[in-house]
Amino acid sequence: MSSRISHFAAALALTTSLISASAAFAEETIKVGVLHSLSGTMAISETTLKDAMLMLIEEQNEKGGLLGKKLEPVVVDPASDWPLFAEKARELIDVNDVSAVFGCWTSVSRKSVLPVFEELNSILFYPVQYEGEESQRNVFYTGAAPNQQAIPAVDYLMEQEGVERWVLAGTDYVYPRTTNKILEAYLKAKGVAAEDIMINYTPFGHSDWQTIVSDIKAFGEAGKKTAVVSTVNGDANVPFYKELANQGIKAEDIPVVAFSVGEEELAGLDTEPLVGHLAAWNYFQSVDSDANYEFIDAWHAFTKDENRVTNDPMEAHYIGFNMWVKAVEKAGSTDPDAVIDALPGISVPNLSGGYSAMMPNHHITKPVLIGEIQDDGQFDIVYETPGLVPGDAWSDYLPDSAKLISDWRAPLSCGNFNTETNECGGKGAE
Amino acid sequence: MTVLRALLVCLVTLLASYSTIPAAMADDLKDAINALAEGSLKDREAKVDALLETGDDTVVPVLTYLAEGDLYFRKSDKQVFLADKTGRTFSLTDPISGDVIPDISKRDIKKVRVNNNLRRQIRDGLSLFALNSRDSAKRLAAAETIYKAQDASALPAIEARLAKEQDAQVIAFLQEARAGLTLTSDAPEEAKLSAIEILRDKGGRQALSILNEAAETSEGAVKDAASRAIVAIERMLAIWNGVQNIWYGLSLGSVLLLASIGLAITFGVMGVINMAHGEMVMLGAYTTFAVQQAVQTAAPGLIDYSLLFAIPAAFLVAGAIGFVLERGIIRFLYGRPLETLLATWGVSLILQQAVRTIFGPTNQEVSNPGWMSGAVELAGLSLTWNRIWIFFFALAMFGLLFALLKRTPMGLQMRAVTQNRNMASSLGVKTPWVDAFTFALGSGIAGIAGVALSQIGNVSPNLGQSYIIDSFMVVVFGGVGNLWGTLIGALTLGVANKFLEPFAGAVLGKILVLVFIILFIQKRPRGLFALKGRAVE
Numbered sequence: 001m002s003s004r005i006s007h008f009a010a011a012l013a014l015t016t017s018l019i020s021a022s023a024a025f026a027e028e029t030i031k032v033g034v035l036h037s038l039s040g041t042m043a044i045s046e047t048t049l050k051d052a053m054l055m056l057i058e059e060q061n062e063k064g065g066l067l068g069k070k071l072e073p074v075v076v077d078p079a080s081d082w083p084l085f086a087e088k089a090r091e092l093i094d095v096n097d098v099s100a101v102f103g104c105w106t107s108v109s110r111k112s113v114l115p116v117f118e119e120l121n122s123i124l125f126y127p128v129q130y131e132g133e134e135s136q137r138n139v140f141y142t143g144a145a146p147n148q149q150a151i152p153a154v155d156y157l158m159e160q161e162g163v164e165r166w167v168l169a170g171t172d173y174v175y176p177r178t179t180n181k182i183l184e185a186y187l188k189a190k191g192v193a194a195e196d197i198m199i200n201y202t203p204f205g206h207s208d209w210q211t212i213v214s215d216i217k218a219f220g221e222a223g224k225k226t227a228v229v230s231t232v233n234g235d236a237n238v239p240f241y242k243e244l245a246n247q248g249i250k251a252e253d254i255p256v257v258a259f260s261v262g263e264e265e266l267a268g269l270d271t272e273p274l275v276g277h278l279a280a281w282n283y284f285q286s287v288d289s290d291a292n293y294e295f296i297d298a299w300h301a302f303t304k305d306e307n308r309v310t311n312d313p314m315e316a317h318y319i320g321f322n323m324w325v326k327a328v329e330k331a332g333s334t335d336p337d338a339v340i341d342a343l344p345g346i347s348v349p350n351l352s353g354g355y356s357a358m359m360p361n362h363h364i365t366k367p368v369l370i371g372e373i374q375d376d377g378q379f380d381i382v383y384e385t386p387g388l389v390p391g392d393a394w395s396d397y398l399p400d401s402a403k404l405i406s407d408w409r410a411p412l413s414c415g416n417f418n419t420e421t422n423e424c425g426g427k428g429a430e
Numbered sequence: 431m432t433v434l435r436a437l438l439v440c441l442v443t444l445l446a447s448y449s450t451i452p453a454a455m456a457d458d459l460k461d462a463i464n465a466l467a468e469g470s471l472k473d474r475e476a477k478v479d480a481l482l483e484t485g486d487d488t489v490v491p492v493l494t495y496l497a498e499g500d501l502y503f504r505k506s507d508k509q510v511f512l513a514d515k516t517g518r519t520f521s522l523t524d525p526i527s528g529d530v531i532p533d534i535s536k537r538d539i540k541k542v543r544v545n546n547n548l549r550r551q552i553r554d555g556l557s558l559f560a561l562n563s564r565d566s567a568k569r570l571a572a573a574e575t576i577y578k579a580q581d582a583s584a585l586p587a588i589e590a591r592l593a594k595e596q597d598a599q600v601i602a603f604l605q606e607a608r609a610g611l612t613l614t615s616d617a618p619e620e621a622k623l624s625a626i627e628i629l630r631d632k633g634g635r636q637a638l639s640i641l642n643e644a645a646e647t648s649e650g651a652v653k654d655a656a657s658r659a660i661v662a663i664e665r666m667l668a669i670w671n672g673v674q675n676i677w678y679g680l681s682l683g684s685v686l687l688l689a690s691i692g693l694a695i696t697f698g699v700m701g702v703i704n705m706a707h708g709e710m711v712m713l714g715a716y717t718t719f720a721v722q723q724a725v726q727t728a729a730p731g732l733i734d735y736s737l738l739f740a741i742p743a744a745f746l747v748a749g750a751i752g753f754v755l756e757r758g759i760i761r762f763l764y765g766r767p768l769e770t771l772l773a774t775w776g777v778s779l780i781l782q783q784a785v786r787t788i789f790g791p792t793n794q795e796v797s798n799p800g801w802m803s804g805a806v807e808l809a810g811l812s813l814t815w816n817r818i819w820i821f822f823f824a825l826a827m828f829g830l831l832f833a834l835l836k837r838t839p840m841g842l843q844m845r846a847v848t849q850n851r852n853m854a855s856s857l858g859v860k861t862p863w864v865d866a867f868t869f870a871l872g873s874g875i876a877g878i879a880g881v882a883l884s885q886i887g888n889v890s891p892n893l894g895q896s897y898i899i900d901s902f903m904v905v906v907f908g909g910v911g912n913l914w915g916t917l918i919g920a921l922t923l924g925v926a927n928k929f930l931e932p933f934a935g936a937v938l939g940k941i942l943v944l945v946f947i948i949l950f951i952q953k954r955p956r957g958l959f960a961l962k963g964r965a966v967e
Binding site (some may be wrong): 172 | 471472480484499541543545546547549550553569634635636637639640642643674678681682685783786790791792793794796798803804805812814815817824886887888889890891892895898901927928931935936937941
């Protein structure tokens, strides 16, 4: 605990010293905005990403900075308040004059800052898995699109575990609703009957899972192999998993695959009864690669805590930050237009031992990993896609989106090009 | 579990020392076991099958360790060992000879990977081994697994065991397992009819799905009997479903009662709009976490009872903070509800951020003691232990608080002060101190609620926020100032919520309950049990 406080003090000191340094040599630094909630409900997830960004920036400065200048982090706290995200983004770009912003977690916070980035023409790197159906010129999506997480997970269950009956359980907001819509269409296309799909939504922070878990149990006892696809978000996961364990739902009988449960979320749980339940991500802390071991060591040294875990959105920031650094070096300046044009095609090492590339639709290529929860709170990787999966901004399984493509390179320069009408600006046009 | 594993290791050693296995066979077996080290997860299924088919007891510990993820192979020679973690190193046991190699570093060995398919295959396969165990509890568990698996290849083993089994419960399970398999096979009609009868008496959803399949695929007398059995089972299930719903409702009600009972004092009796109530619950939960950590380091043997130490600790911590809060802030704001609301709201944010700074923003792990884990099967019901304990704990808390208010001098003074402050004061009651202690009592009880709630939800800085709305809802609905109202209100809302949930879904169910309360408050502004007489100002 004292180490945490001292770390906090050190970070504060670092920030203030950097700010005072910047006052003295105003032209010497390149500013990088960090837009993650440090208070309120989302602080649980986003604080870690702020720390990860500070670590990456510090490492880059040790390597000599960028374009001969030092990088300077500008950290703001949007306090889990969606309209405040837009205000803070404006403050970062207008007042602090940052070259790029790394931030946001929930989709609604991203949607709230989109107009700001468009208006002020800056760059946002968004590190979290999301529902897709979006591609914006100023935003680079380093988290997974549905085809990089949800679809491979469902394929795994169908092929490896022979699942025929599906429960799609989610928290009631845009990410689970869109993801489940895509999954439902996908499952039906694969020949799953409507009565073999059960869809269930719960409010944010839902804590009484008795009825739903017993419904799942009943649904799973109908003779066909059943699995739960969970897009349950944040705080509601702990009571959900506790109830699963207490009602004796074993992973061998009804596996639960989650898209929002990572190492960080499992930290608050006794995982002994949950061994075998699954998660689909593009990175796990248990990935066996030299780059990953180095990253974990650096993270433990930076946080001065051997028990801090790493997770998927941290890797997304690692990839995004390195891509930005490379793009700035390629463009020779931090001018947003030049960097936006330089980014597609940039390829950097990811933490699972390969390379991730930025594509013209502002999404990246990643491997998809399926992991089973272990009793030590880590994941054991049981499946890995043979190659890299390119992120698809517009789902092929929704009729409205299937005909849309996104390509920000000249001459197309469009995030939602309709291939049927050959026009830019279909669904989701700004 | 550790006892079981120790037994298994002993078993291996015994087998090895008596050397019941001929040398040549032992070599084959050794190769078959070492083969587990290589190949993909998919290939491993065939290898596990090969091991199961040997019927040799040596494979039992190997497969059990594999299923638990404790089977490792040495990187140097790809030899497979049973691994037990002792501190930072592993001790390896040779599955055939039983030789133990201590102090092996994690770097020299690699885990034999396992997934759900393999675990299921091993569980089902080993249940046939366990069927001949001396321990009747193990045989019972094995028979249950066999019933659930419904694998036709198990039939000879079932018949063989039925011929010599003595335990009535095991016989019943095996007969049910056989009945299920008979029904899906091409057995004669009489056998199928008696199988239907057994399954009808068994009941439950799995019997239902077997019968459904039988009714679809068969004809004549079997089809009719199956259809009749389905109707009978469905009727039973519907009844049990209703009972289960009532229990879920009471259980949710008891959680609401726990969350709101402290507020029934601070808001209900004293009239303070206490927005920091949820944070008192949160502090109680964090105290539980701290106590558990302390017990873990000081006396690991008592870890299952750490909750008992946490209850007084949480009461004192939350009560003390409540006391300071009343003395420092709230007493200056009596009679000014709006300022009280804003001030306590501010306090709640300060407490949240303080906890976040000290303990970090992530969830903390509060483990469930053994006696609060798992579920008990009661006829058609499945009741989880933690909910049962919390239900009775909530009732006990209510009883204690009620007795305190009605039967002790302190309770008398509290009621006197809240009913007529001037009169109580002129009779010599030190009203400011009674206020402070009443508020501390309400806060302390909220802290105790935190101990219980840490067992079913997360322990995070936001814990309190998720309960504050529900708490106010219960107190207002039940009638401000009346403890009975809080009890009845909490249970009513719990049951109503759980009966709406299956039809309307969790989101809409919650909205409907809120709408109902708003309408109810229009009709009866003072809640279910309104205070009457001069106390009402």
